[in-house]
Amino acid sequence: MSSSNSIAVQVRGVTKSFGVGDSRTVALKGVDFSTREGELHLVVGPSGCGKTTLLSVVAGTLDWDGGEIDVLGTRLNGMAKGAVTAFRGKHVGFIFQQFNLIPTLTCIENVSVPLLLNGRHRGEAERRAAELLTTVGLADTGRKRPTELSGGQQQRVAIARALSHEPRLLICDEPTSALDSATGHQIMDLLATAARKPGRCVIIVTHDPRIYGYADRITVMEDGRVTQVLEGEALRHFIETHQ
């Protein structure tokens, strides 16, 4: 079996609810979900259907109620909080709709954070950060603050940050929703390239149909459940009907 076919994330029967009593919301009602390495996998569905919640439990940033989650061959069930944090720091990269760059730090410093968290020295981390900024097309912005940049540029800084420590799993929540169409395509080109890296898997939650064409597979969710998993012909058909 080639590495591009091995399973990166496997979720079985996962449930998650928020709150208690009348305010209780069931966000995930028994979700099965899987992604392969080398894959760019889109999760789509109407607002409130549980996409972000699914992403959060897969990333190990949120506790869930029932079911099993395996990420990159590691079972997250029953893992100590500290171990999950360390696992995230090593293997997971994050990209958010609102970029979440630290405004008081320069772009280079922002990008160097995951490297520093993985024990690299400051000089080495910053040199690597500058290289990464160049590869995302921001060679001259290293000393600038994120707030001096456009939204698309900020998201590119965020991509450089997410990729800096070469994580095997890239988790993106609505990475293009705050951007115009052209900029969104530039961002998706970068993410698609990143996904081609052997052993890596990119999961993108979105309700932006403009980017469906980048998907290798699409998981469709509705009301806390997965309703369709599309690839091949079905995927092409889905993309066409939604454009």
Next chain:
Amino acid sequence: MFHLALKMLMGDRAKYIMLVGGLTFATLLMTQQNAVFQGLLSWTTSHLRNMRAAIWVVEAHVESANETKPLRDTDVNRVRSVTGVDFAVPLFQGILRAKTASGADKQVMLIGLHGATLFGRPPQMLGGDLALLRLPNTVVIDELGVQRLSQGRSRPIAIGDTFEINDREARIVGICRTERHFFGYPYVYSSYDQALQFAPRQRKMLSAILVQPKPGLDAAEVARRIGAETGMRAFTSDEFAKVTVDYIWKTTGIPVSFLTTIILGFIVGIAVSGQTFYSFVLENLRHLGALKAMGASTWLLARMLLLQAFTVGLIGYGMGLGLTALFGFLVLPIGQPPFLLQPSSLLLTGVALVVICSFAALLGIVKVARLEPAIVFRG
């Protein structure tokens, strides 16, 4: 990560200045008030340091070095007869009216020294001759006396000049340097017999007896013996100082009012920096959540917050001490208000600042420990 923690702290100019300012103010308030209080306390015992007697014998009801209750002349001989006493001399001390050339009345602290020994003599003579006190109508005055009694003269009052004490002429034969008395009056020294001439006649005129124990004997032990055998109160100089300070603590509102200000400084420090630092943490919660998502442990984030809190703490402490020292340099030459900065007050303020910063950091750490990294996905 720690250099980034500092950058995040200083990047938020407004909060950074607020934090440093609050801690500077708290430090200044605590140290300066403490120094003024210590200075005041030290004034309460300055008289003992000016007189430098090994043992003081005073009336049985005297409770502080700044209080005088007269003794009988014969009490000197009773003290002399106690074993272990090398010599004992009478002392007169009293507040009298002196008249300046312009006719104004000035209060002075008149000290009558035993004529033969001049025991209890001023700490430092700046000019003239102390021995001349054995001549009639002569006095030695201190620098504050020169300042006060020069009023209405074309040049400062000097050796050879005269002024009136209680309507009797006094001729200056020396100028001395003393430590300022608690009451703030200038010292005027004369012989004991001369002092009795200046002072209004009363049945009992002896204020205290100054005692030197025999060489090799423990002053405290000799003092105890004098007390037991004569029924008067006898203290070593150190004991008397302690009793005096205790008296101030017990019977005046002075310590309480200073303590209140010092505690206020502490509370202001806690409140301002705690509140500011907490809102700094709240504002950065999203970023702290992102760091947590990216793999920063709670322990690492806690250390970052501690570093931030203690950095502003150290800067505020330094600036507060700087301002206190500046205050000291400004007031010490004037001599008012009293100012005594002791290592112990620096330590005390330091400890208070450690408490303040730990508290501020702790507020943030609790928040960060409870933080779900998943908040970074929320809009």
